[in-house]
Amino acid sequence: MSMIAAHPGLLPPRTEARETLVGLDRRGLADRLQDLGVPERQLRMRARQLWSWLYVRGATDFAAMTDIAKELRSELGASFSLARPDVAVEQISEDGTRKWLLRLTDGKEVETVYIPEEDRGTLCISSQVGCTLTCSFCHTGTQKLVRNLNPAEIVGQIMVARDRLGDWPGAVAEDARGIPDTERKITNVVLMGMGEPLYNFDNVREAMTIASDGEGLSVSKRRITLSTSGVVPEIPRWGAEAGTMLAISLHAVRDELRDQLVPINKRWPIRDLLDACRAYPGLSNAKRITFEYVMLKDVNDSVSDAKELVRLLAKIPAKINLIPFNPWPGAPFECSDWEQIEQFAEIVNRAGYASPVRSPRGRDIMAACGQLKSASVKERASARVAV
Numbered sequence: 001m002s003m004i005a006a007h008p009g010l011l012p013p014r015t016e017a018r019e020t021l022v023g024l025d026r027r028g029l030a031d032r033l034q035d036l037g038v039p040e041r042q043l044r045m046r047a048r049q050l051w052s053w054l055y056v057r058g059a060t061d062f063a064a065m066t067d068i069a070k071e072l073r074s075e076l077g078a079s080f081s082l083a084r085p086d087v088a089v090e091q092i093s094e095d096g097t098r099k100w101l102l103r104l105t106d107g108k109e110v111e112t113v114y115i116p117e118e119d120r121g122t123l124c125i126s127s128q129v130g131c132t133l134t135c136s137f138c139h140t141g142t143q144k145l146v147r148n149l150n151p152a153e154i155v156g157q158i159m160v161a162r163d164r165l166g167d168w169p170g171a172v173a174e175d176a177r178g179i180p181d182t183e184r185k186i187t188n189v190v191l192m193g194m195g196e197p198l199y200n201f202d203n204v205r206e207a208m209t210i211a212s213d214g215e216g217l218s219v220s221k222r223r224i225t226l227s228t229s230g231v232v233p234e235i236p237r238w239g240a241e242a243g244t245m246l247a248i249s250l251h252a253v254r255d256e257l258r259d260q261l262v263p264i265n266k267r268w269p270i271r272d273l274l275d276a277c278r279a280y281p282g283l284s285n286a287k288r289i290t291f292e293y294v295m296l297k298d299v300n301d302s303v304s305d306a307k308e309l310v311r312l313l314a315k316i317p318a319k320i321n322l323i324p325f326n327p328w329p330g331a332p333f334e335c336s337d338w339e340q341i342e343q344f345a346e347i348v349n350r351a352g353y354a355s356p357v358r359s360p361r362g363r364d365i366m367a368a369c370g371q372l373k374s375a376s377v378k379e380r381a382s383a384r385v386a387v
């Protein structure tokens with residue numbers, strides 16, 4: 001593992017008062033231009049130019065925007081910035097996985113993870129600081145301070161990652177270890193970082209609309225996956241208004257157990273959740289819902305659990321993703337034994353689900369599913385212990 005960039009606490013205090021344009025859509029950009037006095041008839045064209053500098057070329061400096069008049073550039077620079085969230089820490093795993101601890105303008109922190117493979121790269125982004133839900137196996141759920149991320153902070157995660165990966169036209173990465181040789185370094189985006197994205201619906205939708213715009217960041221909706229613990233009433237709405245791919249954190253096949261593992265199940269039990277899945281728009285063999293299932297030793301990993309899982313999902317176009325439990329300090333669970341996972345996977349496999357076990361990535365930097373929890377919280381806790 002290697003670590004670069006500033007150590008938390010060493011970043012200069014933020015004095016930036018200018019609003020960032022990152023995270024604004026064409027409409028938002030046009031509004032800001034109008035405030036600067038750009039004439040009505042030029043607004044659309046100017047907004048289009050700004051949009052393209054932001055989301056096609058990744059400009060970090062107004063001076064680069066050579067097709068915009070110098071005077072307007074300097075007015076823009078005086079009132080606005082192109083800032084992304086600050087990178088407080090960048091960690092690079094032995095397997096090329098990267099984890100960024102990002103510092104927001106109010107000092108709060110979130111994590112973003114990049115998982116490179118041979119022919120693609122997946123960016124795992126956060127939707128909230130912490131999470132109000134308290135799934136018993138998840139580290140993020142133990143974090144007390146919670147707030148929603150705004151569109152600038154959600155889109156900002158993609159921008160930072162593309163900066164660090166050299167994923168803009170003509171750019172190169174400062175450290176290229178493990179980055180695939182593909183034209184685009186980020187081919188997929190998953191909302192599987194910190195937070196419950198459907199509890200921050202509007203901001204996440206706005207951000208994904210920007211991310212999926214074909215004349216901008218261009219991550220198609222087929223390559224964006226929102227993972228939810230099961231906020232049932234928001235699932236049809238997300239399908240209608242955003243229409244990305246969907247992943248469900250199932251983790252148990254019986255309500256008594258799921259009530260304990262994923263407490264939101266007490267409000268919306270398995271049957272309601274699966275009904276919402278069946279009704280998700282556009283499902284087909286080519287567009288399936290992913291069901292995530294964390295393998296917890298002697299808790300949910302029996303042969304009868306596997307059979308019940310297959311039975312429950314029988315009529316839904318589904319993929320099954322078995323996730324070896326990723327431990328964190330003080331976690332009340334252990335990961336299932338490998339033989340048990342294989343036995344479970346075999347049953348799932350025989351039912352026609354290919355390669356169901358997700359290989360853990362970036363374990364050496366605590367970048368795996370459910371391990372995210374900002375370092376500052378941990379540091380503050382250890383400082384308290386020291387005191």
Ligand code: SAH
Pocket residue numbers: 131135137138139191192193194195196197227228229248249250292294323324325326327328369370371
């Ligand atoms: N809040 C959303 C998205 C973030 S969690 C959700 O719960 O779906 C992304 C995935 O990681 C979820 O399936 C979650 O259940 C899983 N996860 C959480 N903690 C984990 C851990 N310690 N080990 C393995 N997977 C975990």
Ligand code: SF4
Pocket residue numbers: 131132133134135138139140141193194195196229249
């Ligand atoms: Fe929140 Fe998802 Fe973790 Fe549950 S698993 S506490 S919903 S982040």
